[in-house]
Amino acid sequence: MPDTTTGVVVIGGGSTGAGVLRDLSMRGIDAVLVEKGDLASGTTGRSHGLLHSGGRYCVNDLAAAIECVEEGRILRRIARTTIEDTGGYFVSVSEEDEAWVPRFVEGCGKAGISCERISVEEARRREPALSKQVRTVFWIPEDGHLDPFYLVMGNVESARRRGAQVRTYTEVTGFNRDGNRVTGVLTRDTMTGEETTIGCKAVINATGAWAGFVAKLLDVEVKVVPVKGVMVVLSHRVAHATINRCHKPGDGDIIVPALSVAILGTTAVRVPHPEVLPIEWEEVRHMIEEGSLMADGVSTARAMRAYAGVRPLYDLGAEAEGREMSRNFAVIDHEQRDGIAGFASIVGGKVTTYRLMAERVTDLVARRLGVTMPCATAGVPLNDRDDELDQLRHRPAQVGVPKPHGDELALQPLVCECELVRPQDVAPWFEDPAVRTLEDIRRRTRTGMGPCQAAVCSYRLAGRLVTDRHQDGPAATRAMADLLETRWRGVRHVFWGSQLRQAQVTAGLHLELFNLDRQLMLEKSTAPAGHFPPPQGEGQGGGVETAEVASQR
Amino acid sequence: MKADIAVVGSGLAALVATRTLQQAGRNPVLIWPGLSSLYFTYATVDVLGYSDLTATQPVEQPEAGVAQLIADHPDHPYAVAGLDALRSGTTLLIEWLRAAGFSWQGSLAHNLLLPTAIGTPKPSCLVPDSMAPGDLRRDEPIVFCGFHGYEDFVPELAASNLSRSWGRGEGSVRAIRVSLPGFDASRLFTSIDLARSFEDKAFRQEVASRIRREISVDGHRLGVPAVLGLTHDSDIHSSFATQVGHPVFEIPTLPPSVLGLRLFDRLRKHIQESGVEMIWAAPAHEAEVSDGRCRRIFLKSAGREQPIDARAYVLALEDTVDGALRAGVHTVVDPFFHQSLAHHAVPTERTDESLFKPQPFASIGYPVTDRLQPSDDAGRPLAGNVFVAGGAIAGYDPVGTKSRGGLAIATGYRAAKEAMAA
Numbered sequence: 023m024p025d026t027t028t029g030v031v032v033i034g035g036g037s038t039g040a041g042v043l044r045d046l047s048m049r050g051i052d053a054v055l056v057e058k059g060d061l062a063s064g065t066t067g068r069s070h071g072l073l074h075s076g077g078r079y080c081v082n083d084l085a086a087a088i089e090c091v092e093e094g095r096i097l098r099r100i101a102r103t104t105i106e107d108t109g110g111y112f113v114s115v116s117e118e119d120e121a122w123v124p125r126f127v128e129g130c131g132k133a134g135i136s137c138e139r140i141s142v143e144e145a146r147r148r149e150p151a152l153s154k155q156v157r158t159v160f161w162i163p164e165d166g167h168l169d170p171f172y173l174v175m176g177n178v179e180s181a182r183r184r185g186a187q188v189r190t191y192t193e194v195t196g197f198n199r200d201g202n203r204v205t206g207v208l209t210r211d212t213m214t215g216e217e218t219t220i221g222c223k224a225v226i227n228a229t230g231a232w233a234g235f236v237a238k239l240l241d242v243e244v245k246v247v248p249v250k251g252v253m254v255v256l257s258h259r260v261a262h263a264t265i266n267r268c269h270k271p272g273d274g275d276i277i278v279p280a281l282s283v284a285i286l287g288t289t290a291v292r293v294p295h296p297e298v299l300p301i302e303w304e305e306v307r308h309m310i311e312e313g314s315l316m317a318d319g320v321s322t323a324r325a326m327r328a329y330a331g332v333r334p335l336y337d338l339g340a341e342a343e344g345r346e347m348s349r350n351f352a353v354i355d356h357e358q359r360d361g362i363a364g365f366a367s368i369v370g371g372k373v374t375t376y377r378l379m380a381e382r383v384t385d386l387v388a389r390r391l392g393v394t395m396p397c398a399t400a401g402v403p404l405n406d407r408d409d410e411l412d413q414l415r416h417r418p419a420q421v422g423v424p425k426p427h428g429d430e431l432a433l434q435p436l437v438c439e440c441e442l443v444r445p446q447d448v449a450p451w452f453e454d455p456a457v458r459t460l461e462d463i464r465r466r467t468r469t470g471m472g473p474c475q476a477a478v479c480s481y482r483l484a485g486r487l488v489t490d491r492h493q494d495g496p497a498a499t500r501a502m503a504d505l506l507e508t509r510w511r512g513v514r515h516v517f518w519g520s521q522l523r524q525a526q527v528t529a530g531l532h533l534e535l536f537n538l539d540r541q542l543m544l545e546k547s548t549a550p551a552g553h554f555p556p557p558q559g560e561g562q563g564g565g566v567e568t569a570e571v572a573s574q575r
Numbered sequence: 576m577k578a579d580i581a582v583v584g585s586g587l588a589a590l591v592a593t594r595t596l597q598q599a600g601r602n603p604v605l606i607w608p609g610l611s612s613l614y615f616t617y618a619t620v621d622v623l624g625y626s627d628l629t630a631t632q633p634v635e636q637p638e639a640g641v642a643q644l645i646a647d648h649p650d651h652p653y654a655v656a657g658l659d660a661l662r663s664g665t666t667l668l669i670e671w672l673r674a675a676g677f678s679w680q681g682s683l684a685h686n687l688l689l690p691t692a693i694g695t696p697k698p699s700c701l702v703p704d705s706m707a708p709g710d711l712r713r714d715e716p717i718v719f720c721g722f723h724g725y726e727d728f729v730p731e732l733a734a735s736n737l738s739r740s741w742g743r744g745e746g747s748v749r750a751i752r753v754s755l756p757g758f759d760a761s762r763l764f765t766s767i768d769l770a771r772s773f774e775d776k777a778f779r780q781e782v783a784s785r786i787r788r789e790i791s792v793d794g795h796r797l798g799v800p801a802v803l804g805l806t807h808d809s810d811i812h813s814s815f816a817t818q819v820g821h822p823v824f825e826i827p828t829l830p831p832s833v834l835g836l837r838l839f840d841r842l843r844k845h846i847q848e849s850g851v852e853m854i855w856a857a858p859a860h861e862a863e864v865s866d867g868r869c870r871r872i873f874l875k876s877a878g879r880e881q882p883i884d885a886r887a888y889v890l891a892l893e894d895t896v897d898g899a900l901r902a903g904v905h906t907v908v909d910p911f912f913h914q915s916l917a918h919h920a921v922p923t924e925r926t927d928e929s930l931f932k933p934q935p936f937a938s939i940g941y942p943v944t945d946r947l948q949p950s951d952d953a954g955r956p957l958a959g960n961v962f963v964a965g966g967a968i969a970g971y972d973p974v975g976t977k978s979r980g981g982l983a984i985a986t987g988y989r990a991a992k993e994a995m996a997a
Contacts, residue, residue, distance in 0.1 A: 511928075530979075535832070
């Protein structure tokens, strides 16, 4: 007997899974999303955040480019608060690049991408950061920055309000079957070890680079090629708009200004496993060198951290490798292909097209379940209530940035000064059972993502674990240390210049003033390292409660 | 400009070196590169808190601990500076603190054990009177008091941790919060704002009465965030404790650290008022060396480079914080002699995988002679009249052993003495 039953179990808490959950809930289908880590902790949260106009794919991968054009326009309607509408430049910096220009223009034409050639002088007037090497410049108004965290949270909260449930840190360990039909999933809480069975009519495998591992539990094959990409974060935006190199897509040819930082991306290296993502110095160096070709200030800006993500490229059996492979996606109907009813996989794709991917796989599963209601996700904004996650666009105004004259100098309190995160931005998440580590708070609020890399705010968050989440001191202190350690892992790769000063301040504060190293030696927390349990007396998820939480925000 | 002895730096090592020179009747110039980050994290003078990096048992007798450390590690900066420098420098500092109007306590004979803002006991040697009642060698129960809307000190966190490592039975550690008159939790305020308000007598009285209502039993002591006045700490602290009716102790908070501000601002002002010339916010660099002696260094001041010609120089810079060292992508160089002090094929070599372990970068610095002169690889002084104190000495890493203050005192004192003899 299952412990609980639902209509559809969605496996994977990235943008695709979150999009599927929302799509199901809007069609009135009961659904539970299970994710073995946190929401947006895999590929989605480790993307470079470029909202693709399609320009990057318009020569080599026209189908993907056309999808980007359409989906980008839809996202501007339904997820406007997760997008910074910066526009973007495509620039050539060498003779070799120039050869790409006519193909690029032709590709933009075929894909329907708005593209305007502007003179180098005009471009530099608009964007003084453009480097001296820049020869040809195109203005692509539909490139931008898409915040992957807010996008996932926005989809999930929208689904939760419609009754969908979310279980984070919940790994699928097996399936229940009735003959050829999947009737449920077996799950294990990765932190407590608790095992649960969820009965269902269908399962959607939206685990991206991990899709093969999930499919293998049913003895079917899904070939996904994990391709690593390394990104470098600079401590300020560097440029007003996104900058792409106008050439055959390669390494280090994207600069994305993202909120308070800029992200340089990326590399493409096939890896043996989606969780084996070493950051090599050569990659970091290359990112900065290549970025400097396009924009001044990249090499002199303070590099703040480096991180690596993994693309889930779907192996269509072609000879192509890495970037040569299509960024297109595929819905796999395992009933048709493998004779397993009630199981579908959605693979490939990218964050920009997550909604379309969700729509296609949900169409299939809804049809099988006899649900005729069509997809409505393209027409209804994520923030279909007034209280939606609206921080991205409006936070600086809400915080009350001081004006030179007038009476608005009274600032609101801040939990994180670097990213302007207020107490009311973090407070509701301490009550969310899906939040189990301080990294989860970071993903939902950007707390700790700025130049000090959580040196200051980690203490305030630890305090809230005690006061708001009723954790004991050792567990809260361990969580604070873990947040600092995960930040440190990224900081180490770009450790030069003023980074050393920051590290000395962080060490002076935590190791000397707080004596945190001895605290960690003295007290082995009773909880497993890295997490705190959900609030007492609450299950995971629950649309109604969450809606109330959201309305306080 | 011409000078007798130029001291470069903004931390405790620079201040101790300057005071040493002044007390010896010399005429030092203090070149202060700018607001030091130490302002944000300094609170006490720690001489030796733990005998090594893995010890969890605090050192009880810091002087004996340093003597043992010198015997075990003859290359340690403490060993180069010498135990006598620590003793004499500490005496000098204690006298100076008194002369500058501070009320501090402690000696090299014993460490105090004070709770931090996360409630962990921490050994410290010299501490302000306003922190001393927190000493965990005493037995009175502790009440941590926080303020509504102030998240830089969380009494519940401190109480929960301390009750495990120290608790003297049921109810011996607890947490309370009071609201502060005029401080609305919906407005931003920092420890500096609070410290300013605590200088107001009526404000203190009102806060004290709110706290009294929360502590009904006698015999407790009260731990509060270190915000009891920006400058006149001891007066405010003692009058507040009287008003509260319990012993009160301050606990250093998140930056800005009021304790650090009080210490450095007043020592700096005091030494200026007692006649030492100070050049403010002028990073120094470029040592001009001839015939084995440094003839001048240059200051970056508004629009031009200003040379300083001194008979001797004390470079008392705290690591990278004060700009003592410049870390390029691969090579760390010093700004005076352009020595390559460390080379790393990849930047990750500079750090440990864990933030909570000793960091290789922290030990980067000048190799020094037994007189604290910066030296080349062969051990020859780069200039006979230049001496190094503080974090820019190779192998100087006070973090794990909690020895920042003592190392600054010992090396600052010794470097000053050597500079006088040069």
